[in-house]
Amino acid sequence: MKHWTQREARAGVTVSPDALNNELRAQQSSITTLDRTQLPVNLVDHNNSELNTFAQVWQNRSKGEQTAARDTKTLGNAFQCISYSTGISGWVNAFGFSTTLTGFKGGALFGEWSGNAFVNPGFAATLNNNFPGSPKYCGFRILVNGVPLVERRGVALHEHFRVVGVGRFPQGDLQVDLQIHITDIDTNEPTTAVAVGNANVPQVHVYSNRYLFVGRYR
Amino acid sequence: MSRINRGRITDGQDITASDLNDRFDDYSQAGALNAFNVRDAAIDLPQVKADWFARDSYEATLGEFSLDHTSVNTVTASSSTPPAAGHIVQDFGGTASVLNFGLSGVTIGTGDVLRVYWDLSVNPTYNGTPWTAIGALGQYVFNNTVAGTTTVATSGNVWVLYPQWDITSSALTNFVDVPGQSDFTTNYTGSLYGNTLAQCEATTVIPAWVQFFADASDGKVNASKLYDSRIGWRGVSGAWHYSGLATTVYGMRWIIRGLLHPDQNANVNYLAYDTVAGGQGSPNPQLEYTSGKASAIIMRLG
Numbered sequence: 001m002k003h004w005t006q007r008e009a010r011a012g013v014t015v016s017p018d019a020l021n022n023e024l025r026a027q028q029s030s031i032t033t034l035d036r037t038q039l040p041v042n043l044v045d046h047n048n049s050e051l052n053t054f055a056q057v058w059q060n061r062s063k064g065e066q067t068a069a070r071d072t073k074t075l076g077n078a079f080q081c082i083s084y085s086t087g088i089s090g091w092v093n094a095f096g097f098s099t100t101l102t103g104f105k106g107g108a109l110f111g112e113w114s115g116n117a118f119v120n121p122g123f124a125a126t127l128n129n130n131f132p133g134s135p136k137y138c139g140f141r142i143l144v145n146g147v148p149l150v151e152r153r154g155v156a157l158h159e160h161f162r163v164v165g166v167g168r169f170p171q172g173d174l175q176v177d178l179q180i181h182i183t184d185i186d187t188n189e190p191t192t193a194v195a196v197g198n199a200n201v202p203q204v205h206v207y208s209n210r211y212l213f214v215g216r217y218r
Numbered sequence: 219m220s221r222i223n224r225g226r227i228t229d230g231q232d233i234t235a236s237d238l239n240d241r242f243d244d245y246s247q248a249g250a251l252n253a254f255n256v257r258d259a260a261i262d263l264p265q266v267k268a269d270w271f272a273r274d275s276y277e278a279t280l281g282e283f284s285l286d287h288t289s290v291n292t293v294t295a296s297s298s299t300p301p302a303a304g305h306i307v308q309d310f311g312g313t314a315s316v317l318n319f320g321l322s323g324v325t326i327g328t329g330d331v332l333r334v335y336w337d338l339s340v341n342p343t344y345n346g347t348p349w350t351a352i353g354a355l356g357q358y359v360f361n362n363t364v365a366g367t368t369t370v371a372t373s374g375n376v377w378v379l380y381p382q383w384d385i386t387s388s389a390l391t392n393f394v395d396v397p398g399q400s401d402f403t404t405n406y407t408g409s410l411y412g413n414t415l416a417q418c419e420a421t422t423v424i425p426a427w428v429q430f431f432a433d434a435s436d437g438k439v440n441a442s443k444l445y446d447s448r449i450g451w452r453g454v455s456g457a458w459h460y461s462g463l464a465t466t467v468y469g470m471r472w473i474i475r476g477l478l479h480p481d482q483n484a485n486v487n488y489l490a491y492d493t494v495a496g497g498q499g500s501p502n503p504q505l506e507y508t509s510g511k512a513s514a515i516i517m518r519l520g
Contacts, residue, residue: 017227024241034255036262045267052520054270057331059519061459062398065415065487072485077355078374079415079480079487114457116423118480121373127435157425157449158374158480160456190437194359194367201358202480207415207487212333212459214517216271218263 056215058101063115063209066094066180073198079118081205084185091141091179094206099176101144106171107217109149111142113178114162115209117155120202126188138204139181144174154181176213180206273516274324278317280338280472280510282309287451290341290506293377295477297497299409304401304473307338307379307507316469317512321388323468324516331517332460334381336472338510341451342377342426345499348477349375349429355479355492360431360439368441371429375492377476377505378402379422381458381512383467390469396420396458402475402491407483412490421489422456425449426477426503453510461519470512477503 009019069086082088101109117138124135139154140163150165182204185191192199224244227233281291289310296302306314317334326332349356349371356375362368382393395401398419402412413421432443481490496502 017229017231017233020233020238020241021226024244035257035260036265039260039265041264042267043265044261044270046270046518049261049266049270054266055518055520057517057519059331059459059461061419061461062416074482075358077357077479077481078372080482080485081487112457116418116421118374121428122370122431123434124430125432127433127440157428158376158423159425160422160454162455162457186434188435188437190360190434190439192437194361205480205487208418208421210419210457210459212331 052103052105054216054218056103056105056217057212059210059212060099061210063095063211064207066206066209067096068092068094068180071200071202074200074202075193075195075198078202079205081118081202082182083200083203084191085200088182089184091181094178094180094209099178099211101174101176101213101215104169104171104174104215105217107168107215108166109144109169109174110164110166110214110216111144111149111176111211112162112164113140113142113209113211114160116159116207117161118158118202118205119156120204121156123186123189126186129186129188136183138206141179141181143177143179144169146175176211178209178211180204271517273330273518275516276317276319276514278315278512280307280315280336280512281508283509287341287506287508290508293474293476293505293507294501295496295503296475296491297493297502299411299491299493300403300405301411301475301491301493304475307472307474314471315512316390316471317514318390318469319467323388323466325464325466326460326516327464328462329519330461331519332467333515333517334458334460334470334512335455336381336422336510336512337453337455338379339451339453339508340377340424341506342424342449342503343506344427344448344503345501347371347446348495348498348503351494351498354495354498355481355490356495361437362441363435363438364441366441368439368444370431370439370444371427371446372479373425373428374480375426375477375495376423376479376489377426377474378478378489379424379454379456379472379474380420381470381472383470385465385467388468393469393471397460397462401473402478402489406488410481410483410488410490412478412481412488415487415489418489420456420458422454423489424454424505470514472512474505474507476505
């Protein structure tokens with residue numbers, strides 16, 4: 001801690017020019033080179049700090065439905081969504097375009113992606129598939145600049161999901177991709193039902209999508 | 219860094235009033251302390267007010283705690299058109315569970331974001347096979363392995379849980395659906411009521427049941443190998459964010475409706491009331507629930 005007083009004037013001492021000069025110089029160097037030990041606590045709030053000094057939030061609660069694939073010939077009592085006729089396999093972007101986190105300053109990035117997912121679970125174990133690895137899942141993954149921020153097995157029913165991850169990234173705009181992964185078709189599984197007209201069986205749909213990212217720069 | 223530079227007063231020199239005044243003026247001039255004068259990293263967390271990350275946070279209990287489920291609240295599926303009113307999440311005494319933001323409410327400014335999260339312990343129940351009823355949305359018909367057809371469950375039937383907020387007063391008597399969320403009562407075609415998926419921004423869907431079809435062969439269902447299953451007690455969660463026009467929020471509550479099912483009309487996807495399946499069994503399909511939490515965090519966007 002710097003002290004602002006070089007000479008404390010006391011009663012009866014001789015006054016010299018240095019008594020004034022040294023005191024002023026001490027204050028000059030203190031005032032014009034403030035550091036953290038001299039600034040009071042709770043000095044700074046959002047009203048007197050630069051925008052995004054410490055944290056930054058990007059969010060969109062209206063991301064809507066997945067647009068990776070949409071079969072318009074699904075059964076009438078179903079979503080128009082991913083079916084095995086759409087040829088989706090592996091990890092695919094849930095949406096047709098990436099999201100950019102503009103102005104990321106470098107530091108920790110928290111990300112969450114939530115919504116609802118419909119998964120057709122019925123044909124998890126067909127004939128001669130005695131040891132199915134798992135039910136059918138819709139997996140979720142958040143990529144940031146091509147690096148997985150979080151990857152989860154996901155949900156196997158028609159239910160809500162939320163995936164959360166934290167990572168450290170360098171400064172600069174970040175490209176975010178929200179990806180899904182569906183379980184591939186089983187060889188004995190029907191892809192169409194008994195119906196007049198459109199009869200493709202729906203497999204996966206992701207909707208009510210919302211994301212929120214928080215950059216923490218401290 | 220800017221520095222004050224004035225020649226020193228030396229021994230034997232007269233000190234006049236202007237000498238002193240000039241020197242004190244040096245230290246009182248406007249702008250003498252500026253960004254350049256503050257040393258690198260001068261601002262640290264102690265200098266920042268504690269609300270720098272989250273301005274406010276709130277929490278409330280939804281429903282009422284019952285570890286062994288000896289007490290539960292029960293919501294019965296709607297079997298009428300238009301569908302019955304939604305059920306307000308409440309404790310065992312019937313008092314609505316409200317996430318209360320106080321007498322003055324909390325103002326979400328244009329530079330703020332309101333993050334709301336919730337969870338609830340639920341148990342969907344049913345009797346018989348509601349999905350097989352004629353006209354139920356929750357059924358598919360597949361060819362079976364003995365040259366006939368078999369009706370199976372889509373496993374798409376759900377209960378929905380979504381928030382409402384009161385942005386009028388702390389009296390909390392004017393709850394409305396939050397932006398991006400509707401109440402599933404739009405009659406979009408024939409006798410079907412529901413929301414477009416674009417109207418489901420704050421919706422949590424809760425599966426009502428699930429059915430597996432073992433030993434399907436060559437694209438045909440084995441009718442003797444249908445295994446329907448109760449979902450059982452589970453925790454469900456949801457989330458919603460608000461940012462936009464400045465709004466003062468006084469409270470939030472949660473609504474349960476059911477049963478609903480995926481549907482489509484004119485190339486638009488819907489979550490629609492399946493009032494046929496909702497009217498099957500004795501009692502009709504129900505959603506039991508006990509307790510959960512609702513929490514809200516208010517942050518600056520930047």
